[in-house]
Amino acid sequence: MQTETQRSSSGNTLASRVPRLEIRHLVRQFDGRPVVDDVSLSIMPGQVTCLLGPSGCGKSTTLRMIAGVEMQDSGEIWVDGKLICDTVFRVPPERRQIGLMFQDFALFPHLSVAGNVAYGLRGGKDEKRARVVELLERVDLLQFIDGYPHQLSGGEQQRVALARALAPRPRIMLMDEPFSGLDNRLRDGIRDETLGLLKEEDTAVLLVTHEPEEAMRMADEIALMRDGRIVQQGAPYNVYTRPVDRAAVSFFSDAN
Ligand code: ADP
Ligand code: MG
Numbered sequence: 004m005q006t007e008t009q010r011s012s013s014g015n016t017l018a019s020r021v022p023r024l025e026i027r028h029l030v031r032q033f034d035g036r037p038v039v040d041d042v043s044l045s046i047m048p049g050q051v052t053c054l055l056g057p058s059g060c061g062k063s064t065t066l067r068m069i070a071g072v073e074m075q076d077s078g079e080i081w082v083d084g085k086l087i088c089d090t091v092f093r094v095p096p097e098r099r100q101i102g103l104m105f106q107d108f109a110l111f112p113h114l115s116v117a118g119n120v121a122y123g124l125r126g127g128k129d130e131k132r133a134r135v136v137e138l139l140e141r142v143d144l145l146q147f148i149d150g151y152p153h154q155l156s157g158g159e160q161q162r163v164a165l166a167r168a169l170a171p172r173p174r175i176m177l178m179d180e181p182f183s184g185l186d187n188r189l190r191d192g193i194r195d196e197t198l199g200l201l202k203e204e205d206t207a208v209l210l211v212t213h214e215p216e217e218a219m220r221m222a223d224e225i226a227l228m229r230d231g232r233i234v235q236q237g238a239p240y241n242v243y244t245r246p247v248d249r250a251a252v253s254f255f256s257d258a259n
Contacts, residue, residue, distance in 0.1 A: 021084040023048045023207035024069070024175050029078035031064050039064050039075075040231035046175075046207040046224075051198065053218035053239075054211045056228030057254065062211040065228075066177050069209065070103060071096035082174060102173030102206070104164060104181040110152040116163055117148045123171045138166040141200060158189035165197055169204065176201055178210045182217065194221060215255050219243060227251060 022045035031039040039061040046052045054062045067073035069080055071088065080088040087094040110119045120135045139145040142162040144155075152160055161181070168176060181197075182190050198221060201208050212218055218225050218239065225242045227235040235247040246252045 020047075022046060022081070023050075023083060024209065025081040026065075026069060027079040027081070029065065029068055029080070030076045031061075031068060031073065032076055038231050039068070042078075042228075042231070042233055044209075044226055044233070044236075046209060048174075048205045048207055049202055050223045051201070051208040051210060051221055052224045052226060053222035054209060054226050054228055055215060055218040055222075056213065058213055060228045061231040062213075062228055063179055066179050066209065066211055069175075070101055070177055071099055100171070100174045102168040102171070102176040104168050104176065104178045106180045106182075106184050110160055110163055110167070112152050114151075115148070116144065116150050116152070116155075119152070119163055120166045120170050122167060125171075134170055135166075138170055139163075142166045142196070157185055158193055161185060161189075161193055162196070165193075165200065169200060169206075172204065173206060176206045176208045178208065180212055181210075183214075215243070227254075229254075 025045040027043050029039055029042045030037060042061075042065055044052065044054075054065060056062055064073060068075045068088075071094070074093070075088070075090070077090055079086060082099065086092065087099060111122065114122070116139070117132075117135050120138055121131045124131045124134060135148070136145065139148055142165060144159060144162055144166070147155060147159065147163075152163070155163065161184075164181075182194055185193060194217070198208075210218075210221060222239050224237065225235075225239050226233045227242060227247070229250065235242055235251060242251075243255060246255060
């Protein structure tokens with residue numbers, strides 16, 4: 004686990020060993036029931052961690068707390084060695100430099116492709132335009148810069164959403180089942196392309212999925228979640244070949 008982490012982080016200066024994202028003992032209850040129950044995780048720059056588990060186990064709630072749109076009952080969130088949220092102190096969501104990609108996080112239909120990608124950007128007009136062009140080139144969609152979302156295929160829309168999420172150079176990308184709406188034919192290509200771009204930018208990625216196959220394909224590290232808790236954590240191969248208990252075995256085999 005340690006070697007995996009170090010290999011995927013850039014350089015080996017002291018600073019680069021500070022996790023990009025660290026959550027400590029996060030707890031969230033609904034109606035007296037803990038749906039996130041003492042979850043701790045840390046992710047290095049350029050590392051992809053998959054939060055993997057069955058529907059209802061608390062994955063999205065964990066992500067929403069990190070994004071800042073849901074408050075934890077207890078626990079802490081740290082970014083680059085700085086506390087950004089505990090139960091008394093809270094950096095607002097828009098100042099966390101966290102990018103979001105959700106399955107149903109649609110493009111704005113009334114904005115052009117350029118307008119969508121520029122949405123979260125600050126700065127002068129020329130500067131914004133240059134960043135939009137750079138990103139659309141990277142996702143290979145520059146020819147659609149003045150087009151509108153409805154003129155694009157599902158896969159193309161997803162790539163615009165990726166460009167939009169990357170545009171403000173987020174330090175962390177939170178992705179909640181972002182590929183589940185795509186058909187199989189497109190999914191592999193977009194997964195690989197997304198990972199490539201995120202690694203290039205040294206972004207720390209927390210990807211939520213209920214599909215073991217997706218986690219095996221994308222993760223540097225898998226955190227297996229059940230009933231609000233992380234029950235096992237490690238490199239995909241280790242988690243897959245050495246399941247922690249019977250429930251983990253059946254979770255992996257039911258999915259096949
Ligand atoms: P996952 O993303 O793993 O499917 P969620 O984090 O969405 O799981 O939900 C975990 C549990 O918390 C579920 O039982 C869900 O019904 C419950 N839950 C989520 N949000 C709320 C809420 N706002 N109020 C009450 N219960 C909620
Ligand atoms: Mg969910």
